[in-house]
Amino acid sequence: MEVDSSLCLRCGACVSICPVDAIEATDSYVRPNERCTDCGACRKICPVGAIK
Amino acid sequence: MHGLRRVPENLSGRGDKVMEDKYDVVVVGAGPAGSTAAYSAAKNGARVLMVDRRRELGVPVQCGEAIAEDILNELGIKPDRRWAVNRTNAVKIVSPSGIEIRISEKKVTGKVGYVLNRKVFDKFLAVRAVKAGAEAMIGSYVNGLVFKNGRIGGIRGVGLDGKFEVAADVVIAADGVGSRVARWAGLNTALRFDDIETCAQFQMVGVDFESLSMLEFYLGSRISPGGYAWVFPKGDDLANVGLGVLGSRAERRPIEYLRDFVSRMPGLSKGKIVEVNVGGVPVCGPIEETVGDSLMVVGDAARQVNPLTGGGIDSAMRAGTIAGEVAAKAVEEGDTSKERLKEYERRWKEAMGKRLTRYLKAKEILLGLSDGELDKLAEVLRGVKFDRISLTDMLKVLVKANPKLLWKLRGLL
Ligand SMILES: Cc1cc2nc3c(=O)[nH]c(=O)nc-3n(C[C@H](O)[C@H](O)[C@H](O)COP(=O)(O)OP(=O)(O)OC[C@H]3O[C@@H](n4cnc5c(N)ncnc54)[C@H](O)[C@@H]3O)c2cc1C
Ligand code: SF4
Ligand code: SF4
Numbered sequence: 001m002e003v004d005s006s007l008c009l010r011c012g013a014c015v016s017i018c019p020v021d022a023i024e025a026t027d028s029y030v031r032p033n034e035r036c037t038d039c040g041a042c043r044k045i046c047p048v049g050a051i052k
Numbered sequence: 053m054h055g056l057r058r059v060p061e062n063l064s065g066r067g068d069k070v071m072e073d074k075y076d077v078v079v080v081g082a083g084p085a086g087s088t089a090a091y092s093a094a095k096n097g098a099r100v101l102m103v104d105r106r107r108e109l110g111v112p113v114q115c116g117e118a119i120a121e122d123i124l125n126e127l128g129i130k131p132d133r134r135w136a137v138n139r140t141n142a143v144k145i146v147s148p149s150g151i152e153i154r155i156s157e158k159k160v161t162g163k164v165g166y167v168l169n170r171k172v173f174d175k176f177l178a179v180r181a182v183k184a185g186a187e188a189m190i191g192s193y194v195n196g197l198v199f200k201n202g203r204i205g206g207i208r209g210v211g212l213d214g215k216f217e218v219a220a221d222v223v224i225a226a227d228g229v230g231s232r233v234a235r236w237a238g239l240n241t242a243l244r245f246d247d248i249e250t251c252a253q254f255q256m257v258g259v260d261f262e263s264l265s266m267l268e269f270y271l272g273s274r275i276s277p278g279g280y281a282w283v284f285p286k287g288d289d290l291a292n293v294g295l296g297v298l299g300s301r302a303e304r305r306p307i308e309y310l311r312d313f314v315s316r317m318p319g320l321s322k323g324k325i326v327e328v329n330v331g332g333v334p335v336c337g338p339i340e341e342t343v344g345d346s347l348m349v350v351g352d353a354a355r356q357v358n359p360l361t362g363g364g365i366d367s368a369m370r371a372g373t374i375a376g377e378v379a380a381k382a383v384e385e386g387d388t389s390k391e392r393l394k395e396y397e398r399r400w401k402e403a404m405g406k407r408l409t410r411y412l413k414a415k416e417i418l419l420g421l422s423d424g425e426l427d428k429l430a431e432v433l434r435g436v437k438f439d440r441i442s443l444t445d446m447l448k449v450l451v452k453a454n455p456k457l458l459w460k461l462r463g464l465l
Binding site: 009017019026045047048049 | 105106107112114191193195210228229230231232235236241242243244245248250251252299302305306307328329330331332334
């Protein structure tokens with residue numbers, strides 16, 4: 001799973017839905033860490049479709 | 053119990069740049085929940101540090117910015133034109149087929165609300181905390197808790213000067229919808245798809261709306277399944293136009309639903325978009341357990357949002373204020389155990405637990421209604437003259453007109 005940083009507005013919706021707390025969200029970037037199981041939940045919830 | 057993911061107690065041996073310090077209370081997040089918590093902890097004598105990853109508080113905006121005056125009165129905060137940019141006293145609710153219900157508060161004695169400028173408001177609340185004696189670390193991302201003998205003893209993160217670690221007697225998790233702090237402490241706050249409204253909003257200029265003092269709500273599965281669209285006026289021809297879609301019912305991105313909504317509304321489609329905001333709103337009702345040893349969870353992190361309206365600024369400020377006070381008192385008494393911190397849980401439940409449960413129930417009932425059923429209810433309410441904006445008043449009218457509804461609405465009245 002990858003976040004398109006030109007679309008992401010750092011809203012945190014993906015972080016709240018991730019079942020395994022695998023998303024780091026700073027003021028500059030949002031990205032999954034090694035715990036990501038590629039379940040796709042974040043992709044589905046992202047309001048702007050920034051997660052590919 | 054808390055030893056889920058321990059980190060070494062002292063990281064300084066690794067050659068990282070570590071700012072060591074100790075506070076009575078560390079607040080993670082400087083939104084409405086965090087800033088009110090930091091303020092009230094500092095006011096009650098605690099040494100407080102408030103940490104936020106944002107370099108500019110309140111930015112990006114993730115909010116429709118509507119608030120009722122009650123919370124400002126409760127906390128003795130005087131509305132200021134710099135952040136309370138528009139005063140409202142009426143609502144319009146539009147049913148799926150376009151039936152309009154208008155409700156105004158009584159002119160003089162009625163309640164008012166405000167449309168805020170969150171960029172200024174969030175900063176104002178943070179400054180209020182700092183002026184009360186709290187310290188603030190802005191642009192600092194908290195990426196873990198520090199555990200000491202299996203119990204929360206502080207936080208660690210990365211800031212403008214590199215890595216840092218701060219010890220604390222109490223950590224207050226005010227880190228918003230995407231909260232991780234509570235999860236690190238072992239509370240599972242992960243949302244499911246029917247727990248969250250996924251939202252998009254345009255700030256638009258050059259738009260028409262009915263009245264500057266009226267908040268508009270639009271219902272319907274075509275507009276926003278499992279949610280609603282809103283038009284909140286901010287100035288002469290300026291408004292927040294947004295919508296939320298229930299995660300489990302969304303077939304498209306909220307931003308696509310919003311484009312459709314705007315294009316179908318003549319008063320809006322001629323406007324220009326000057327800001328795009330998105331976000332998630334937890335609508336599952338508050339989490340049951342909001343304290344642990346040395347830990348309190350407040351605001352969106354604790355899902356203390358009105359599940360029907362999605363409004364969470366007021367609850368966040370109410371909970372934050374209580375949490376800060378309890379934290380300071382607990383530290384002073386030398387007992388920051390879960391048992392001691394439960395005073396916070398008892399008090400926030402007293403202040404708003406019942407109300408949030410009732411709105412949760414109302415939301416669940418609404419979600420069970422078809423567009424046609426919503427239209428029928430709107431038909432009943434259309435002609436009625438209400439003199440205040442009240443869910444109870446509306447329900448009473450509905451049940452009177454249609455006694456069969458009673459079983460569905462029981463428990464709400
Ligand atoms: C589109 C939309 C419209 C809304 N409209 C309204 C409305 O009209 N009225 C209303 O009352 N409510 C509304 N809400 C809800 C409202 O915005 C929230 O309830 C409110 O902001 C909650 O405040 P908070 O302090 O709990 O969280 P937030 O305001 O989200 O603040 C959390 C803070 O924590 C910081 N943070 C998070 N993680 C970390 C970390 N790891 N390290 C450091 N800092 C961190 C963030 O940067 C942020 O500043 C809306 C929400 C959305 C998404
Ligand atoms: S949900 Fe989408 S826009 Fe929001 S932080 Fe995640 S990737 Fe960015
Ligand atoms: S794909 Fe699933 S596990 Fe990976 S970051 Fe997204 S929500 Fe988390």
